[in-house]
Amino acid sequence: MSERLSEISRHMQELRDAIELHNIRYYELDTPTIPDADFDKLFRELEELEQRHPQLITPDSPTQRVGIPPLKAFPRVAHRTPMLSLSNAFTEGEVEAFDRRVRQSLGIDHAEYAVEPKFDGLAISLCYENGTLVSGATRGDGYIGEDVTLNLKTIRSIPLGLKVADGGAGVPAFLEVRGEVLMLKADFERLNRQQREKNEKTFINPRNAAAGSLRQLDPRITANRNLRFFAYGIGACEGGNVPQDTHSHLLDYLSSLRFPVMRERRTVTGVAGLLEYHHEISGLREQLPYDIDGTVYKVNQLEYQEKLGFVSRAPRFALAHKFPAQEATTELLGIDVQVGRTGALTPVARLKPVFVGGATVTNATLHNEDEIRRKDVMIGDRVTVRRAGDVIPEVVAVQKESRPSDAKPFVMPRHCPVCGSRTVRLPGETLTRCTGGLFCPAQRKQAILHFASRRAMNIHGLGDKLVDHLVDNAIIRTPADLYKLGLAALAALDRMGEKSAGNIINEIEKSKDTILARFIYSLGIRNVGEATARDLARHFGGLDRLMEADVETLQQVSDVGPVVAQSIAGFFGERHNREVVEQLRAVGIRWKEDAGIQTADHAAGSAHLEAGAASSKIAGRIFVLTGTLPTMSREEAREKIEAMGGKVAGSVSKKTDYVVAGSDSGSKYDKALELGVALLDEAELMRLLQASQADDSSTQADS
């Protein structure tokens, strides 16, 4: 045995030496002597041996060099001035609104704009000190980017040093140039051809190719990718003869420093000028050598720009006018029917895979029967597909003129495709439902998944594959059964190691400590979501009081009307449900109960409001979160706001007090502008939170 081991050890040393040799040849001498595939084979063999004999791994093994995620390989750098995103407009109406706001704020009749195409590439920032390029970084989240200086230096159109025409006196002490790195369409095609020949993965579009190329750890690879750079603005600057009057002069200046500046830029006046330019560029789109996704408008006078300032994370003086979402046509291969947690049958279009808006789309929801009828969709049709809101695929329309003669209409099944129970569509409802209830495996699985979901009992690692397996093999039937699972039973499943089985058992155990609101939500009572579950928990304070409440008592809770009350009473009226709840309690799920506030719900609510509102700008106020915040998730922000007694709503209305906007915020941001709701960014929110926390503790200390 030990002799065999020493033999293996020797072989591993040979592999290590060979790999290192090829590594050096490849990276330093640039003359690889064996094909990449053979190299990979050696590497994999070593990896396998190391996996089997971990005690034989040496610290100098080439396998130890890799495995560091490339993301971490680039140092993070803070931008001197944040790289903000632009507000988007999709319609002419939105562009008109933008121009109106600009004119009103400035008190002028006609605004002049610097306009240019919007490149579909990566925003970067280049820093020059005394005329020398010292660093370059990606946009990142706008505040912190990745330092990719070495890679940027390989881009030939980026000047490494600045030569000022006036003889050198005018070189700025510091200059930050902003622009876009991109790959030309032709270079993208060529690169993909090469990648295919080398049997390496191809890129989806020029933007991804540019991003991938810029983030190579080996600058030599970047150098071979033929990336381009175009400047479009200036961040921070000190000294030099940098123009102070207009944006277009700034671009002329950058051009004089030999930065590539796009040829299609121009200045126009008023909405008419903006729209005409947009139209013109749309027409040119196909012929341009690079991808663009719209046009950018900036108020030309720098003085005006300053006056307009910023809202949240976007300048008020600029707008990105985007082209409409790209559409594509494909074939509708069939319509499947999915069964949801509440038994709702949802028709889903199976499409011949088609590339739209940056992703390959194969499925698209058709929502319900009425939707299918409205769009007159038949199986076998050619359909137009687009990604709505840039994410969710949607069937836009049917090309009726090319409908094949054998196209079949969709018929909502009379029986559930999963359990065979009858399906019903109640009069006045749009949804068709399976009547199988928890007898239906689809509904049972969804119920368990809902129970375990993050916002309910938060059992990490219990995904749909595992639930499928557990339910199909009759290992569990109800959420309560989860808590009776043994380690042995779980580890015995295929593809489930001892370790991951242990992790899940652990997570299940952890979930036993919870709060009443989560528990109520986790039961999956129809029409009772997170918000209602919280209201119920607050009102009743204990589970027994909730379970015993009749329809009338339930309706005393705010936001609970006859329909919701009936759902709740109906749920607890079923013996099966009461049994599951009993089992869950018996198995050790626990939460704190209190007396609740069964009378005068609204009075208690307003007392709460008064207590906070006296000193706080948060308690009782309604917040809406949108976009990606720089340092925390929306979820974290919500918790912080709620901890201070604030309320977080899902949509913006007149009642909204604050909209907290991050980057890439969407329609909610626009709505906030429209309604004149106060906009905050993350930093402002944090300040607000801290201020009211200070108030809170001082008032508490006083009393």
Place this chain on the structure above:
DNA sequence: CAGCCTCGAGTTCT
């Protein structure tokens, strides 16, 4: 009773 505001539910892809 109408219209507005919220909440619930369902969904896709990387």
Place this chain on the structure above:
DNA sequence: CTCGAGGCTG
């Protein structure tokens, strides 16, 4: 994110 529908308010 979007749609539908429940609940509240004027």
